[in-house]
Amino acid sequence: MTDTDPTASEKTVPEKQDASGAGLDARLVVERPPFRLDVTLTAAPGDVVALLGPNGAGKTTALRALAGLVPLTDGHLRLDGAELERVPPERRPVGVVFQDYLLFPHLTALDNVAFGPRCHGVPKAEARAQAAGWLDRMGLAGHAGAKPRRLSGGQAQRVALARALATHPRLLLLDEPLAALDARTRLEVRAQLRRHLAEFEAVAVLVTHDPLDAMVLADRLVVIEDGQVVQEGTPGHIARHPRTDYIAHLIGLNLYQGQADGHTVRLPDGPEITTTEELTGPVFVTFPPTAVTLYRDRPAGTSARNLWRCEVAGMETHGDQIRADLTGELPLAAGLTTVAAAELGLHPGAQVWATVKAAQTHAYPA
Incomplete structure (x- = not known):
């Protein structure tokens, strides 16, 4: 086969950790009979990996396992060379942006962002100063004193992202980060999120059902079906070479599998x-x-x-x-x-x- 991208064969291979052991190296095995998740993920610092798959495929379970909210049945989880399987969630260098953001309703935007540094022992004044800096980077300096109920969906999403980044995580997890937004806000916030992820120097993993979110935000896609990785690679390579009906439907292609003999492909039942x-x-x-x-x-x-x-x-x-x-x-x-x-x-x-x-x-x- 002649591929239009001369490096496509290289791009299907996941990025490995560098020689120093920096980045993510995980095999996530979670048994919840009759369901079994068995997913291997590797990523270098600066990589953005999107987990795609139908409902019930195991994407959110994988994300929660990375966060420590779901225990591993087997496998391993190493981040920058450190074993995290037995480290409690609150002690992991992991930031999480949940689908519903889960901002503290009684705290202002400033204090929501300052919460993480405070939990890590940063004095109150310094934590609030750091939080103010993060809100400024998110374009929300004028909303520091607002409580979540007074924020728009896009503003709340950016506050949640600032709160996750304020602890300087080595792994950033985003669970359907744009799902709660209307179409117009989604377009604007997607562009902003892409910029912030491009500046993030550690590993980011996001779960999404939206192929456009995945294509725009991620360097690499990992497609999960029935708890298993069925395909992974760059967005461009997967868009050109889908290998399951789910992926083909997602990107809008008719897909068939058969036996080729020259220019003729014979289908099993067609x-x-x-x-x-x-x-x-x-x-x-x-x-x-x-x-x-x-x-x-x-x-x-x-x-x-x-x-x-x-x-x-x-x-x-x-x-x-x-x-x-x-x-x-x-x-x-x-x-x-x-x-x-x-x-x-x-x-x-x-x-x-x-x-x-x-x-x-x-x-x-x-």
Whole structure:
């Protein structure tokens, strides 16, 4: 296979700790029958790692295990060379930003941020001075005296981040840090959070359901399904080479696995797909929904090498397009404009022909 990124094969390998042992080295095993989490994570200082996965995959359990809020059944947890498995949560050099922020409602923004340094023995005046500095860095100097109920969602998120950073953690954990924000605030705070994470010199691990958050904020993605790591790599590499249906759906691609013989990929329970790449053996094939062209009658004279008879199973609005889910010779998702859907008279149960040009497919070894 020829990859458009010449370093992609290197990028699929997680960053290892440097020779000094700095960074995160963990194997997190948590048994909660019938569920079992077994995830290995490594990261160097300055790395931002995003944990992605469907509900119940084990992302939050992994984050809580790193924080010490869930005990390990097996494995290890080393941070900058120090063993943390038996260190209580409050003594770990770990900062946490929870999904709901969990700011102390009776304390001002300033005292919320000063709380961490105070717990580490910093005198009150000095802790408050440090907190004022962090609020200034977050653009919140004018809100130091405000209590959480008077802060907007974006302001509360930044206070929670400042509180986590004020203790100078060697590991920063963020649990769905933007989930509680509305769409407009999310856009602004995502940009601010990216800047702060870029300046953070230790390891950051974030859990998110949002692929855009992960793509924008993280250097590396770790995808977890059923308690196991199923794929990891840079955002760009994973976007080009999804290896599970969950990942393909997340980034908006049709994904198939089959046996390649030259430009033809034979699917186990479906038809053949003609691809641009010439490969042999087990492969994945992807193409975006927008690569699919639909016809009510079998098209004549089309240059598309792939043609399948399908039935519309369902339709939904997807951004400024209509996403049609198709069953039949090849189950797939097709993206088309509202006007095109109306002109075709699409509705659940409608019979259609779907075409995809070979040039719009992408095949790579499984």
